[in-house]
Each structure stands twice: as C-alpha cells, then as structure tokens.
Amino acid sequence: MSKFQSLAGLLGFLGVALGAFGAHGLKDRLVETGHLENWQTATLYLFVHALALLILSMGSSQRPDRKLKWVGWFWVSGTLIFSGSLYLLSLTNISMLGAITPIGGVCFLLGWGMLIAAGFRKTPSTGESA
Numbered sequence: 001m002s003k004f005q006s007l008a009g010l011l012g013f014l015g016v017a018l019g020a021f022g023a024h025g026l027k028d029r030l031v032e033t034g035h036l037e038n039w040q041t042a043t044l045y046l047f048v049h050a051l052a053l054l055i056l057s058m059g060s061s062q063r064p065d066r067k068l069k070w071v072g073w074f075w076v077s078g079t080l081i082f083s084g085s086l087y088l089l090s091l092t093n094i095s096m097l098g099a100i101t102p103i104g105g106v107c108f109l110l111g112w113g114m115l116i117a118a119g120f121r122k123t124p125s126t127g128e129s130a
Contacts, residue, residue: 004057004072011050011079018087019043026090035090042086049075049108056115067118074111078104 022030022039030036053075056068082104089097 002057004053004076007072007076008050008054008057011046011053011076015043015046015050018046022090030090033090033093035093038086039090042083042090045108046079046083049079065118065121067114067121071111071114071118074107074114078107078111080104081107 018039022036022043026039027036030039053072056072056075059068082101085097085100085104088094089101
C-alpha cells in the first residue's frame with residue numbers, strides 16, 4: 001500500500017500548491033470568469049480524498065484486501081477526473097469539461113461503496129464481519 005501512501009502525499013502536495021495558486025495567483029481571473037467556486041470545490045475534493053487515501057494506506061497495510069486496492073484506485077481516478085476537470089474548466093472556460101466532472105464523482109462513489117463492502121466481508125478465521 002506504499003503506492004497509495006505516496007499518491008496521498010502527491011495529492012496533498014498538489015492540493016496545497018493548487019489551492020494557493022488559485023487563491024493568490026489566479027483569484028482575480030477566477031472571480032472574473034466566475035470559476036473561483038469550481039477551483040475551491042476541486043481543491044476541497046482533492047484534499048478530502050488525499051487524506052482518505054492516506055488513512056486507507058495506513059489501515060490496509062495491516063489488513064491487505066483486494067477491495068481496498070480498488071477503493072484506492074477509484075479515489076485516485078476520481079480525484080484526477082473530478083478535480084482535474086474542474087481545474088481545467090476554471091483555466092480554459094471550456095464548458096464541456098463540466099460534463100466530465102460527474103464521471104469523477106462516480107469514481108468517488110464507487111470507492112466509498114467498495115469501502116462499505118470491504119467492511120461487511122466475513123473474516124476467514126472467525127466468520128465475523130471485519
């Protein structure tokens with residue numbers, strides 16, 4: 001799970017860098033085009049899923065599970081698609097990018113759903129939910 005730990009670090013780094021860039025370097029432009037809220041939403045979801053991925057990487061090292069790998073990859077994909085499309089929309093004003101954003105949202109939901117499913121699976125030794 002160290003891949004996810006590294007990816008969580010990268011996403012956290014990008015969250016700080018892009019958040020600061022939007023707040024300081026692009027704020028006037030983003031306000032003018034009406035995309036400041038999109039930028040802030042992209043940054044919020046980037047941070048939330050970076051933190052979730054870090055926690056997942058720490059917990060899954062103690063309890064390896066294929067479903068948890070899927071959770072991580074869904075969250076990484078969701079972050080790239082959801083936040084990435086909102087960042088690009090904010091910078092380019094290409095409105096069709098907004099149609100891509102929900103695909104990232106679906107990836108987030110799939111990841112959270114897989115996490116729920118992983119919590120309900122039976123442990124082989126006790127037959128109890130993990």
